[in-house]
Structures are given as structure tokens and as C-alpha cells.
Amino acid sequence: MTTSTLQAPRARRAALAFIFVTVLIDFLAFGLILPGLPHLVERLAGGSTATAAYWIAVFGTAFAAIQFISAPIQGALSDRFGRRPVILLSCLGLGVDFVFMALATSLPWLFIGRVVSGVFAASFTIANAYIADVTPPDERAKSYGIVGAAFGMGLVIGPVFGGQLSHIDPRLPFWFAAGLTMLSFCYGWFVLPESLPPQRRARKFDWSHANPVGSLVLLKRYPQVFGLAAVIFLVNLAQYVYPSVFVLFADYQYHWKEDTVGWVLGLVGVLSVGVNALLIGPGVKRFGERRALLFGMGFGVLGFVIYGFANAGWMLLAALPFGTLLAFAGPAAQALVTEQVDAGEQGRIQGALTSLVSVAGIVGPAMFAGSFGYFIGADTPVHLPGAPFFLAAVFLGIGTLIAWRYTRRKVTGAAVVAPTTCPAPPRCRTR
Template sequence: MDIQTIIPARRAAVAFVFVTVLIDILSFGIIIPVLPHLIERLGGGGIAKAALWVGLFGTLFATIQFICSPIQGALSDRFGRRLVILLSNLGIGIDFLFMALVNTVPLLLIGRFFSGAFAASFTTANAYIADITPPHKRAASYGLLGSAFGIGFIIGPALGGFLGHIDMRLPFFAAALLALANFCYGLFILPESLPVERRSKRFDWSHANPFGAVMLLRRYPSVFGLASVVFMSNLAHYVLQSVFVLYADYRYGWGAQKVGYTLALTGACNALVQAWLVRKLVPALGERRTVRLGLTFGALGFGLMAFAASWPVFLCAIPLLALWGLAGPSMQALITHRVDPHEQGRLQGAISSLSSLAGIFGPALFTQIFAAAIAGHAALHLPGAPFLLASLLLGLGAWIAWRVTRKLPLHVRHEHDGAAVVEPG
């Protein structure tokens, strides 16, 4: 029986996918506070040498996700979502256990390699939501998944810091336990969302690589345009991961405690927007308008951060950045409306590859701009220059989103016969 005809089963499946994404984010958030210190302890040579290793770890992780995301997506199109999600959870759990036990930096790097390969489960989770959710409800469902990121980044680093204070290996064991527990839960609970008749007939390696996946996007002009906006949005987001701590210390003299409180506030605001506000605004405004509104708020938030002379003004930018969260779920919904059902996995793999590509270049781009902006010989002393670039990226993204969606309908709804019908916009 088709899963879409069973409302309770569909709700249970959405809940499981939400928990899967939340546990993925929790498991990675838990190790954030301790991974650099563990690298420093295992590698020796002090902070400077550890910093080089940490940079290598980050680049490797993003590169592997860039390669593996379309592979996971294509595998889920061919063999179903359930198998890929479960194997991803199992692989992550075993990998975290491996990293908890190794005693050299190269072995830890190997563990991080496999983390990047298995952690592409968000690709399949997005495809799963597209399978089981009517088009007019997808933005709200993607908003729910987005809120898992906010919740995960509130709880994960705090829990990891607490456990790491007891023992530096303990967060890795906790992450492994979470992932393996989720695998066991899903093994008995999670139904398949993609019927056999809707699956791809074969696994095609030409479609399961990042460049072949991009060619899929080229076949859908509006999707290709929105995918470029996804790339710019993800690139802009790396300014927070790359220079936020350095910027807050340089400009406002913040220590780790204030930074932690600020990140927790940011995560809480983001979770509220994606879990509640998306569900309220999208039906009223439509996905197309909501995308532009979210990107505009994000551009304003980063612009305010760039020129905030005092920390209270800087904090005022956080609600604006949280409203940026309106854009992501609405873009996902718009994109999934325009791609055939049997290609949803490949689509999400292509989108995830673009996000990973941003992770390869983003950290170096923003840290170099920050270093140049505060250098003594800089022509213009502007510590907020990285945030200004992020603001410009989102502003450009809002303009592209307007260009590629201006002829699209505002809403898509399902009639009783199951056919998708567009409303004039």
C-alpha cells in the first residue's frame, strides 16, 4: 500500500526523519568543542600545528560530502530511501566509535573521511520528505527539518563541552551511541517511501557524480537558477563558522562563554522560525515570495553585523538572520515541485554537493578577507568585511531568485484526485 494513503504512517515517518537529522546534527555538534583539542593532543606541536590539521579536516570533510552526496541520492533513487538512511546511520555510528578509539591524527583523519561519506543522509532525508509530503505542505516539512539544525546546534556543542570536560573521548562515544540507537529504531519503525515502480531502473554512475548531478539541474532552468541561490546562501553561511569567534573577540572582546550564549540564542531563534513561522507564512505568501523575503532579511542581518560598532547592535542582527531561515524550506519546496519523482534523490544529491562545494571554499575565503581587513597596512580598516560580503551574496541571491521564479505560480496544491494544480500568481 502506498505510504501517502496512510496519514498516521506518514506522520511517523516524518517524525523519524526529523529525529534522524536531529541526531546527525547532535552527533556532529557534540564533537565540535573537543575535536580540535584531541587533534592537538594526538599531533603535538602546539596550537599552530593543530590549526593546520583542523583546516585539513574541514576541507576533507566538505570534499568527501561533495563527492558522496549525489552517490547517496542516486542510490536512494535506485534502491529506496529506507536502505540508504539506515546504512548512513549505521556507518556514522561505527565511524564515531572508531574515532573514539584511535590514537594518531592520520587514523582520526581516516575516521573523518568516512564521516563525510556517511553523513550525507540529509540528502536522502530531503528526498524522503518529497516522496511522502504533498507539494503544498513541503515547505512546512522542510522547515521542520531545518529546525532540527537549530536544536542540534543548541544542544550538541553544550553537551559535547560538558562530556569533554569529563573525558575528551566521551563525546565520540556519545555520538556513536546516538547514531546506532537511531539505526536500531529505524530498522523496526521506518517504512519505505519510494515504491518499486517509481524507482530508477538502474544505477548510473554518470548521474552519481557531482558533475553529472549538476547536469540534471541544467535540464530544469528554474531549478538551476534556484540551485545557484542555494550555493550562494550556503557560502554566505560559512562566514559564521569561519570568522564569528575571531570577529567577536577582536571587535567586542568576547570570550568563549559569551560566544556560546550568542550561538545558543541564534540556534533558538532559527529553530523557532523554521519550525513555526515557515508553516504560518508560506500558505499566506507562497513559496516564491517567502524565498525572496528570507534572503532579504539575511542580507540585512549580515549588513548590520558588518557595521555594528557595539555588541547590542550586533545582537539586533540575530533575529534578522533567523528570518533568513524562511528561504531554505521554501526553496526546497519550489525545487522539488519541478523535478520528476524518480529523480528526487539525485536532485537532493546535487543540491547537497553544491552546499559541500561552498564548504570547500568558504572558510578560506572569509578568513583571508578578515585577515586582510584588520591588517595594519589595510587601506580601509573594516573588520566586518566578511559579513559585508555575505550580505552582498544574499542580496544577489534574492535578485536571482526573483528572476528565475517571476513566471512561476505562487502556490501548488493537491486536488482530491491527487493531481497537482497550480494557482495563478
């Protein structure tokens, strides 16, 4: 399949299917190691749970910090040399790195492996740029929703199988993850077409934009994109409440143990996949990106508020459908961003957005875990276990106001360079 054929609807659908499978395989691999990584850390720490907890925190912060630095570089490389080689390099690097972690015999070596995985974890970032290359503006939110479904499926199915494998041997999930990412590399090598033709690529690799600070400066060239970047940051920051405190909160508030929490998180994943795959496309087509964005964020605020007040497990379960509708926000915001950015800068813009998400991963866990610990502690002025969810609701509320402000203006054609001509210009504007 040549690059030029990607403009045909049938070829475009095939290219999106390739990206879906690539992202799904990558996140299946990451999901596989989630249950086993803490146990492998604990084993290498000599069985000390306290030492393992310290190292897990260090691993998480380091991974996010490396993503903050490397994402703009990956995006700039894809703008200059194309999306396909960066995706393939990501898959190959991750496959080798998973083998390295499977063989690690000490915590420092495992830490090095985790850092390297942060360097190569580029598939989701470049996938977003790839979609912008091959999809007309009025179909991008639907496509981002489908890729979001791949993300959800990977993080639902992966941990289930990873948990079973880690029960046999904590190193086994790493070997399976290595096999999956190598499979993704082979799949991409033989079937993944290039989406960015040479004539639309950046003329040179620009170091001034291939760093976190430079990439954020690049965002300021597009006023609406800069505002939407703040929205994407706040949405991701709010969602870090789940990995930061959900397990501890559920145990403290409802006395849920690991198996129950696993099933609840699986339910969250299933609902998320359903929203991404079935509702976002028709919803955005009917109401437009702007309304879909505000709709998702509004229900996200409602869901977090209910979680915060829920003093019984059934109340939290009843609120899950409301909170899951927050999934509308990401694809709608991404679609609005890509409509205003030149084709040769899509990779760098996506790298900049990934850097912001990484910042959320650095600061979010400390804020949410800290607020949870404070409001259940002996010295707290008010006993409020749901405080982290209220804090997440505040972040989303601020993001909703920013989204309302920065999406009021219509796109003026600033930088829309779609792979095909927009069939109906009014549909290509911001809703």
C-alpha cells in the first residue's frame, strides 16, 4: 500500500485498522506487566514490601519524567522522517527492553529497563499524529475514540492474563510482553503504510522544538491549541486519581479486596471501551466536537463528585456510567487540536501534548495520595476519604471552563491540512 492510496476511504480504513492493532498489542504488553512488576520488585528487594513500595514510586516518577523529555523528540522525528519508522523503532525497542527487564537480576538494572521503556513508549503519541494524517477533520474524533478503545482493551485484558502469568513467575509477563511487541514490530514492518509523504514532512529535525520547553512554545503558536492543551492536561491529571488512590480508597471505604477491585476496574475498562467504540463517533457526528468535549467533561465532574460522596460500594458502582462518559473529552479535544495544525507539525504537537500528560503523571499521584492520607489521618480537621475525587472534580471543572472559553471561536483555517479536501466546509469548523 503506497502513501498516496491512503487518501482512498477503503485504504484509509485499512490504515486505521493497522494502527488500532498496533496500539492494542502495545498496551496489551504494558498491561501484562502491571500485576507482575510489583512482585518482581519485591523479590529483587529481598522480600521487603516497604522497599518495594519505595522503588515502585521511583519507577513511576522516572517513567513519567522520561516521557516528558522523550515525547517531543519522538514527535519531531516522525515529522521529519515519517510516522512508520518511529512506530517500528518504538516496537523493536520495547521488545528488546522487555527481555532486558525479564533478565534483570537487581533493582538498579530493572530501573534502567523501566527508564528505557519510557524512551521507546511512542506508539500512542505517533498514532495520534498518524490519525491526523489519514483522516478528514470531521472523522478524527471517531478515529481517536476507536484508538482509545484499543487502549482500554489492552489495559483490561492485559492485567487479567498478566495476573495469571505472574502467579506462575513474576518474570513470565515480561517474556510474553516482549513477544507481543516483537509481533507488533513484524506486523508493522509488513503491513503498516507510511502516512506522511515526503513533501509534507518537516524540512529538518528542529532541536528547538524537540525538547519539552520548545514543544510548549510551539503550542503557543496556535492560541486555541494552547488552551486545548491545558484542557488535555487537566483531564489527564484528574484521571490519575484512579491509579493513585482507588485501590487504597476502596479498601478503606468499602473493605474491597484485590479480587473485587480487579473486577471493578475491569468493569470500568469495559464501559470505557463501549463509550470509545460505540458512542463517541455517532455523538460527535451529531453534536460536534465542542459539545462532545463539554458533555464529557461535565459528566466527568458529576462522576467524581458522586465518587467522593459515595459511602457505600453500590453508590460508586451506580456512578461509574456517568464517570465513564468523560471518555468523550479526549478524542474530541484531540480532533479540535489536529484541525488547526500543519501536517508537518502534527508529530511535534502530539509530542508536546504527551509531555504535558507526563507532567500530570509526575505531580498527580503525590497530590491525590497526599490528600487521601491527610483527610483520613488523625490530625485532619474533617474526615473525608473522598477528598481526592473532589480534587479531581475541581481540576475537571477548571478544564471545563477553559474548554468553553477556547472553543467558542470558529477555526479560521489556520493550519488545517487534511489528507483529503473537506467535503463540507461548515463541518470542518469548531462546533
